[in-house]
Amino acid sequence: xxxxxxxxxxxxxxxxxxxxxxxxxxFKSALAELNAxxxxxxxxxxxxxxxxxxxxxxxxxxxSFYSIHGRVTPAAEGIKLANPNIKVIGFAGDGDAYGExxxxxxxxxxxxxxxxxxxxxxxxxxxxxxxxxPTSPLGFKGRSTPFGTRELPVNxxxxxxxxxxxxxxxxxxxxxxxxxxxxxxxxxxxxxxxxDVLQVCFTYFNMYEYYDKHVYDLAxxxxxxxxxxxxxxxxxxxxxxxxxxxxxxxxxxIPTFEERFLSKNKKAIDRDVxxxxxxxxxx
Amino acid sequence: MRxxxxxxxxxxxxxxxxxxxMILARIFNLLGLRLYVYRDYPSIIRGGHTFSIxxxxxxxxxxxxxxxxxxxxxxxxxxxxxxxxxxxxSVVIYDADAVKVAGLSNPAKALGxxxxxxxxxxxxxxxxxxxxxxxxxxxxxxxxxxxxxxxLKKEFSKDIDLNLKVARRGYDESKESLRIRSASGKALPxxxxxxxxxxxxxxAGLDVFIAYPMxxxxxxxxxxxxxxxxxxxxxxxxxxxxGVILMALGFSYMxxxxxxxxxxxxxxxxxxGLSFAGMSELPITIIVGQRPGPSTxxxxxxxxxxxxxxxxxxxxxxxxxxxxPGDAEEAYFWSSQAMNISWKYQVPxxxxxxxxxxxxxxNFDIDxxxxxxxxxxxxxxxxxxxxxxQLAENGISALAFPPEKEAxxxxxxxxxxxxxxxxxxxxxxxxxxxxxxxxxxxxxxELEKLETVKVYGDKFAQISLLCWGSNKGVCIEAAEIFGLxxxxxxxxxxxxxxxxxxxxxxxxxxxxxxxxxxxQLCQLIKTHGFHADEQILKYDGRPFSLDELEQKIRGIIK
Numbered sequence: 001x002x003x004x005x006x007x008x009x010x011x012x013x014x015x016x017x018x019x020x021x022x023x024x025x026x027f028k029s030a031l032a033e034l035n036a037x038x039x040x041x042x043x044x045x046x047x048x049x050x051x052x053x054x055x056x057x058x059x060x061x062x063x064s065f066y067s068i069h070g071r072v073t074p075a076a077e078g079i080k081l082a083n084p085n086i087k088v089i090g091f092a093g094d095g096d097a098y099g100e101x102x103x104x105x106x107x108x109x110x111x112x113x114x115x116x117x118x119x120x121x122x123x124x125x126x127x128x129x130x131x132x133x134p135t136s137p138l139g140f141k142g143r144s145t146p147f148g149t150r151e152l153p154v155n156x157x158x159x160x161x162x163x164x165x166x167x168x169x170x171x172x173x174x175x176x177x178x179x180x181x182x183x184x185x186x187x188x189x190x191x192x193x194x195x196d197v198l199q200v201c202f203t204y205f206n207m208y209e210y211y212d213k214h215v216y217d218l219a220x221x222x223x224x225x226x227x228x229x230x231x232x233x234x235x236x237x238x239x240x241x242x243x244x245x246x247x248x249x250x251x252x253x254i255p256t257f258e259e260r261f262l263s264k265n266k267k268a269i270d271r272d273v274x275x276x277x278x279x280x281x282x283x
Numbered sequence: 284m285r286x287x288x289x290x291x292x293x294x295x296x297x298x299x300x301x302x303x304x305m306i307l308a309r310i311f312n313l314l315g316l317r318l319y320v321y322r323d324y325p326s327i328i329r330g331g332h333t334f335s336i337x338x339x340x341x342x343x344x345x346x347x348x349x350x351x352x353x354x355x356x357x358x359x360x361x362x363x364x365x366x367x368x369x370x371x372x373s374v375v376i377y378d379a380d381a382v383k384v385a386g387l388s389n390p391a392k393a394l395g396x397x398x399x400x401x402x403x404x405x406x407x408x409x410x411x412x413x414x415x416x417x418x419x420x421x422x423x424x425x426x427x428x429x430x431x432x433x434x435l436k437k438e439f440s441k442d443i444d445l446n447l448k449v450a451r452r453g454y455d456e457s458k459e460s461l462r463i464r465s466a467s468g469k470a471l472p473x474x475x476x477x478x479x480x481x482x483x484x485x486x487a488g489l490d491v492f493i494a495y496p497m498x499x500x501x502x503x504x505x506x507x508x509x510x511x512x513x514x515x516x517x518x519x520x521x522x523x524x525x526g527v528i529l530m531a532l533g534f535s536y537m538x539x540x541x542x543x544x545x546x547x548x549x550x551x552x553x554x555x556g557l558s559f560a561g562m563s564e565l566p567i568t569i570i571v572g573q574r575p576g577p578s579t580x581x582x583x584x585x586x587x588x589x590x591x592x593x594x595x596x597x598x599x600x601x602x603x604x605x606x607x608p609g610d611a612e613e614a615y616f617w618s619s620q621a622m623n624i625s626w627k628y629q630v631p632x633x634x635x636x637x638x639x640x641x642x643x644x645x646n647f648d649i650d651x652x653x654x655x656x657x658x659x660x661x662x663x664x665x666x667x668x669x670x671x672x673q674l675a676e677n678g679i680s681a682l683a684f685p686p687e688k689e690a691x692x693x694x695x696x697x698x699x700x701x702x703x704x705x706x707x708x709x710x711x712x713x714x715x716x717x718x719x720x721x722x723x724x725x726x727x728x729e730l731e732k733l734e735t736v737k738v739y740g741d742k743f744a745q746i747s748l749l750c751w752g753s754n755k756g757v758c759i760e761a762a763e764i765f766g767l768x769x770x771x772x773x774x775x776x777x778x779x780x781x782x783x784x785x786x787x788x789x790x791x792x793x794x795x796x797x798x799x800x801x802x803q804l805c806q807l808i809k810t811h812g813f814h815a816d817e818q819i820l821k822y823d824g825r826p827f828s829l830d831e832l833e834q835k836i837r838g839i840i841k
Contacts, residue, residue, distance in 0.1 A: 071556070077530050081533075122284045
């Protein structure tokens with residue numbers, strides 16, 4: 001691994017034991033390897049939303065777009081379309097991407113735009129001090145639901161598969177090596193990729209033990225096979241006590257949005273001449 | 284001696300009334316006349332009542348009148364709804380197979396043709412009744428057939444032979460009844476305000492236009508999409524207005540000149556992005572086309588109700604540029620300037636339009652537009668470590684765009700330090716807020732060099748009309764009748780204090796004319812220490828006609 005310095009002088013304010021450290025470290029390792037393999041760091045732009053996850057961009061000395069709650073995806077899309085050579089990586093929380101910004105996520109998957117979304121899915125709102133999110137289990141007691149939630153969680157990977165995402169994976173914050181591998185694969189994937197990271201919020205929803213007991217690595221799984229992917233994704237519904245698979249569920253290469261989009265001839269056009277031509281035809 | 288006239292063509296939505304209005308306008312344009320087209324249509328795709336009023340004159344105009352000289356009626360509603368507009372000498376041309384005219388003061392001026400039957404006999408589609416009635420009108424107005432032929436050939440790429448045939452039948456069966464005289468003016472391009480705004484953005488180097496459809500600015504989305512390949516820029520229609528503005532800010536971060544378009548409702552959704560642009564200092568140009576609210580309101584009509592909204596929208600305090608053009612030339616010039624200003628000062632720039640401004644059709648004289656100066660944005664010169672929010676006296680930090688080998692470019696919606704890293708430090712918070720607000724003062728000083736408040740009419744008159752946006756044209760004409768002055772502020776943010784003060788010199792009575800119910804400009808000038816004596820307000824979604832405003836002014840000045 002090359003000795004690149006990715007840190008900043010910002011003081012890290014995540015709680016001790018926060019799953020975000022694992023994401024930060026795995027991402028640094030993944031990026032260092034990609035850099036060693038030829039990805040210039042200036043070609044990377046990070047986008048984040050608002051929430052504990054989002055602080056990650058302050059801790060990385062890389063181009064970054066610290067946006068607003070729920071809006072990581074459209075900002076990332078604009079950056080990618082502005083220059084398709086840029087590797088755009090969006091970090092978002094589950095409240096951020098699956099709640100406030102779900103509409104954008106569905107459309108980005110539908111477009112198969114070549115961006116990577118890393119979801120810090122701790123299944124609780126941390127920064128606003130402990131409310132339920134779209135992936136909290138039924139009956140979750142949060143500060144807005146002291147008697148327990150009355151709604152089932154969404155299975156974000158199933159939703160993303162249905163929306164047209166072409167790379168879907170899951171990791172946990174107790175598995176840095178696997179996380180690094182998944183991040184690398186997601187970033188290298190040509191098309192819309194999403195990694196759902198079961199990132200533990202040590203303060204408001206400590207699931208370390210639960211996940212350790214339930215997770216297993218996907219093996220003998222063909223990620224090219226849509227039906228296999230769907231079955232594996234449906235195995236755990238974010239609510240029941242079933243096994244939780246980790247790894248790459250689905251991967252398919254199809255044309256991306258920006259390929260279909262940026263097909264225009266790019267020769268220099270004299271706009272004043274064009275405007276005058278248009279005015280002539282408007283008489 | 285007639286040196287101007289008005290024509291109304293009406294029918295149901297789906298009849299092609301809009302297209303016919305443009306054909307007629309082009310005919311008058313070739314006669315050297317100056318034009319204004321008002322389009323009135325309901326929010327439905329088929330049915331209802333839709334009409335266009337085309338007013339032509341030897342002089343420049345930008346408003347319509349209540350009374351008409353020609354009515355082209357393709358259905359009974361057109362005659363029934365608009366017969367009060369007819370005068371003794373007005374000519375009514377109608378489809379005798381579909382319309383009964385009764386109660387005319389001068390029945391001799393009614394000209395009924397069996398248009399439905401003519402179209403049937405020629406095996407033409409029903410929509411070609413338009414072409415037929417236009418043919419009949421051209422003869423009635425004493426206009427040469429050649430001119431109609433020329434315009435039709437330009438307007439119709441398919442079925443041109445059939446259109447010409449149907450038009451000729453109308454022409455042959457008609458008779459001259461009111462001769463339209465040509466004028467000496469050079470035929471000028473006819474542009475909608477929306478097209479003029481679009482071309483201004485193109486001129487300013489538009490790289491990408493992003494919008495979610497919403498009346499009355501959808502035509503900008505359609506027009507720019509149509510010409511995007513030819514002019515070399517991109518047009519995107521994403522999932523929502525929230526998606527629109529965030530995607531746009533992504534482009535802006537990458538150094539792309541980006542504009543978005545919407546109306547009040549869509550702008551509501553954009554305000555979180557607007558505030559984000561203010562904090563992160565990402566340049567963006569936003570077109571807001573006003574229509575009557577609250578909420579869905581009267582979606583296909585017009586209003587001037589978002590002045591306060593666009594000036595104050597978004598949480599927190601941050602500088603912005605707001606301009607409201609009043610005709611096609613101003614739309615072209617100021618939309619171009621707005622984009623340049625947004626990049627120079629790294630602020631959001633808002634172009635406030637409305638349905639009448641955007642969808643009204645004007646003559647466009649590019650030679651009368653001031654030279655558009657394009658100041659390059661302040662770019663990083665690589666001489667020292669890059670800091671996206673480096674403090675500066677004028678508040679403007681150097682821009683750099685990824686990929687940039689020597690720089691790490693961080694923008695942030697949180698309060699941040701010079702590098703763009705989040706901070707909650709009290710000293711930093713003050714420094715950064717002062718930095719952002721400094722840009723406004725600097726922008727204000729520079730704007731005093733441009734004509735941000737215009738004065739028309741009798742510059743020494745003691746009574747002055749005060750108007751903004753699309754009411755400019757009607758106010759100028761009404762002021763002429765009474766020998767009044769007209770003051771039209773174009774820029775509202777930052778407010779052009781000096782120029783406004785100067786424009787008020789010698790004015791004893793200020794009459795504010797607005798298309799809203801609460802007098803928004805009147806209130807705005809009050810906050811700057813000025814006072815309007817009278818208000819003329821209209822809020823039924825329809826524009827002031829010249830006659831209507833004339834009457835209102837008469838009531839006030841006695």
